[in-house]
Amino acid sequence: xxxxxxxxxxxxxxxxxxxxxxxxxxxxxxxxxxxxxxxxxxxxxxxxxxxxxxxxxxxxxxxxxxxxxxxxxxxxxxxxxxxxxxxxxxxxxxxxxxxxxxxxxxxxxxxxxxxxxxxxxxxxxxxxxxxxxxxxxxxxxxxxxxxxxxxxxxxxxxxxxxxxxxxxxxxxxxxxxxxxxxxxxxxxxxxxxxxxxxxxxxxxxxxxxxxxxxxxxxxxxxxxxxxxxxxxxxxxxxxxxxxxxxxxxxxxxxxxxxxxxxxxxxxxxxxxxxxxxxxxxxxxxxxxxxxxxxxxxxxxxxxxxxxxxxxxxxxxxxxxxxxxxxxxxxxxxxxxxxxxxxxxxxxxxxxxxxxxxxxxxxxxxxxxxxxxxxxxxxxxxxxxxxxxxxxxxxxxxxxxxxxxxxxxxxxxxxxxxxxxxxxxxxxxxxxxxxxxxxx
Ligand SMILES: [Zn+2]
Numbered sequence: 001x002x003x004x005x006x007x008x009x010x011x012x013x014x015x016x017x018x019x020x021x022x023x024x025x026x027x028x029x030x031x032x033x034x035x036x037x038x039x040x041x042x043x044x045x046x047x048x049x050x051x052x053x054x055x056x057x058x059x060x061x062x063x064x065x066x067x068x069x070x071x072x073x074x075x076x077x078x079x080x081x082x083x084x085x086x087x088x089x090x091x092x093x094x095x096x097x098x099x100x101x102x103x104x105x106x107x108x109x110x111x112x113x114x115x116x117x118x119x120x121x122x123x124x125x126x127x128x129x130x131x132x133x134x135x136x137x138x139x140x141x142x143x144x145x146x147x148x149x150x151x152x153x154x155x156x157x158x159x160x161x162x163x164x165x166x167x168x169x170x171x172x173x174x175x176x177x178x179x180x181x182x183x184x185x186x187x188x189x190x191x192x193x194x195x196x197x198x199x200x201x202x203x204x205x206x207x208x209x210x211x212x213x214x215x216x217x218x219x220x221x222x223x224x225x226x227x228x229x230x231x232x233x234x235x236x237x238x239x240x241x242x243x244x245x246x247x248x249x250x251x252x253x254x255x256x257x258x259x260x261x262x263x264x265x266x267x268x269x270x271x272x273x274x275x276x277x278x279x280x281x282x283x284x285x286x287x288x289x290x291x292x293x294x295x296x297x298x299x300x301x302x303x304x305x306x307x308x309x310x311x312x313x314x315x316x317x318x319x320x321x322x323x324x325x326x327x328x329x330x331x332x333x334x335x336x337x338x339x340x341x342x343x344x345x346x347x348x349x350x351x352x353x354x355x356x357x358x359x360x361x362x363x364x365x366x367x368x369x370x371x372x373x374x375x376x377x378x379x380x381x382x383x384x385x386x387x388x389x390x391x392x393x394x395x396x397x398x399x400x401x402x403x404x405x406x407x408x409x410x411x412x413x414x415x416x417x418x419x420x421x422x423x424x425x426x427x428x429x430x431x432x433x434x435x436x437x438x439x
Contacts, residue, residue, distance in 0.1 A: 012037040012051040013414070017059040017392055020044070023066040023366035023381035026359065028398060032064040036388040039414035044382050059392045059409055059421050065362065066382050067115025067389030067412060068404070069369035070344050071240075071282050072261055072333025075109065075119050075144070076102045076126035079290075079340045081299050087162075095124045102130055106141025108342030111418050113407035115389040116143040116369075116379055118333070120201040120240055120261070121150040121158075128196040140417060143389075145198035145373055149177025150242070151188045151228060152203030155212055156219035157242060162211030182227035185220075189231040199373075200232035204241040204257075205248035208291070208308045209338070215308040216245025216265050225255035238374050240282070244312060246270045253279050259372055261333065262287070264312040266319050274328045280372045282333035283320050285350035288313040290339035320354050330356070331372050332365035345404040348397075358398040388414035 013036040020032025022044065035042040035050055043049055078101060080086035090098070109117065119127045127146035134141040152158025159178050160168070172178035174188040189200055204220055206213035213219065220228070225241075232239045233256070241257045243249035246267040249260050253273045259280040260266070266274075274281060291309040295301065301309065323330060334347045351361040370380020378387050392409035410418040419425060 012042065012054040013388075013411075013416075014050055014054045014056040015059065015064055015390060015392070015409075015411075016056060017062040017064045019063040019396060020382065021063060021065045021359070021362055021397075022383065023363065023370075028063065028396065034064055034382055034388075034390055036390070036411070036414050039388055041382060041384055041386050041388050043384055057409070057416075057419065057421070062392040062394050062408060062421075063397055063403070064382065064390055064392050065397075066366040066380055067391050067410070068113045068345065068365045069116045069118075069332065069373065069380065070109070070114050070142075070334050070336060070365070071118045071120075071259065071331050071369045071372055072284050072335050073109070073117045073119050073344075074121050074335070074337035075105045075117065075130060075141070075341065076122040077337035078102075078105070079337055081294065083299075083301050083305075090123075095126065098124075099126045099129055102126060103139050103141075105337075105341040106130060106134065106139060106144075109336065109344065110140055110142050110412065111407070111410060112342045112344055113391040113393070113404070113410055114142050114344055115391070115410070115412040116145070116373070116375070117336075118145045118199055118240070118369075118373055120147050120199070120242075122146065122148070125195060131196075131198075143379075143412070146196065147199050147201040147240075148192040148195050148197040149188070150201040150203055151177040151179060151185065151192065153219040153224075154178055154180055156203050157205070157207030157210045157213055158203035161213070179220075179224065182223045185224045185228040186231040189228055189235065189237075193235050193237060197237060200228065200237050200239045202228055202239065202241050202252070202257075204243040204252040205245040206308075207242060207244065208287070208312050209305060211302065211304065215312060216248075218245060218248035218251060220248070220251065222251045222254065225251050225257070229255040229257055238372070253277060259331065262312070262316070262335075263319055263323075264288070264316045266323070268322070271319075271323050271326050271328055274323070275326050278329060280331045280368070281323050281328050282331045282372075283316065283323070283351075284333050284335040284347075285316065285320065285354070286344070286347050287335035287338040288316050289346075289350055317354055320351075324355055329368060330360075330364055331369045332361070333369075343405075345407070348401045348404045352401045358401045361401065362397065362404075388412075
């Protein structure tokens with residue numbers, strides 16, 4: 001139930017539950033208690049001082065956790081079971097309609113417990129508008145860090161491909177995030193920052209859901225990536241590289257990229273370089289998992305895309321397990337929009353299914369991602385002084401990680417957006433329960 005939508009919580013709040021995970025520790029604390037006032041955490045643990053006028057939420061047999069973070073979403077994009085219709089929609093719909101279509105995506109993501117996302121690819125500044133609308137309280141959704149345009153090479157994964165030459169009237173250029181050469185890389189970063197980018201996203205290799213490229217081909221030169229990362233860091237922005245193939249990934253790692261996304265075909269050398277440099281790995285297991293499920297159920301993807309998806313699916317699990325063995329820092333990101341929005345938390349089960357410890361998976365979506373986003377002083381852990389982003393899941397998620405898919409309480413900035421334990425509350429829908437529900 002939406003108990004206080006967009007209205008600041010007035011009195012201090014005390015959250016009580018059987019357990020608490022602070023986002024960092026090696027064990028759960030029993031019982032769990034968090035005290036909140038004016039959007040921030042005032043104290044954590046049963047010893048915390050409770051203001052006399054505080055309102056108490058008794059959540060019972062549940063675990064309190066920091067609000068989850070998803071470092072790889074596309075909230076302005078939609079999954080559709082019909083590839084051709086999806087392409088037509090993006091060509092036919094006005095930008096205003098596509099932006100309004102995204103509003104429910106933000107809502108289901110927040111209500112699924114994701115209080116912060118890094119949105120790493122959008123069109124027509126929709127991400128900037130959505131971020132600003134959340135910030136000003138016009139719509140509800142996660143706190144968004146946006147990239148404006150993902151930056152890549154002509155004909156690459158970040159370009160618009162698959163259409164005849166001249167159809168759009170002009171060739172794409174740095175104003176669209178399409179670059180050729182280090183100077184254009186710098187220009188594209190500057191343009192993205194000028195128009196609102198919180199983070200710089202680049203496509204260092206081909207991709208699965210693009211028409212004109214091989215999935216593992218390197219798509220930017222070392223010099224282009226060096227310029228891009230250097231310029232982004234100079235402007236105080238973190239960088240993320242979409243990279244499936246090892247050659248492009250290594251160029252991005254050498255350039256000083258902050259995170260490698262997907263990484264389907266990373267080889268031993270790439271993973272060792274990441275380990276040595278502390279480059280974060282965002283595996284987005286949800287994307288190949290969902291594509292695999294849909295291909296099995298007969299969903300249509302163009303043949304070249306289906307073939308690329310099958311190759312990535314076959315390789316990614318092994319890459320993830322090797323990264324885990326080596327101790328590469330693994331964060332949490334899902335590629336939301338490849339699958340229906342709101343199911344983000346299934347990534348936890350995919351991570352633990354491949355051998356990650358439940359506490360490490362929970363840390364990935366909290367303190368590890370907060371650090372990757374450069375927001376460790378504000379979010380990612382339940383500590384005094386941090387923003388009051390708190391979620392609760394039923395039972396003990398370290399015994400059953402799928403509890404994260406049944407979030408029952410969501411607070412962001414001290415405002416309660418969901419409380420299924422409130423008397424008479426009906427649980428809000430958190431996700432499309434069928435593929436078509438996401439359309
Ligand atoms: Zn993506």
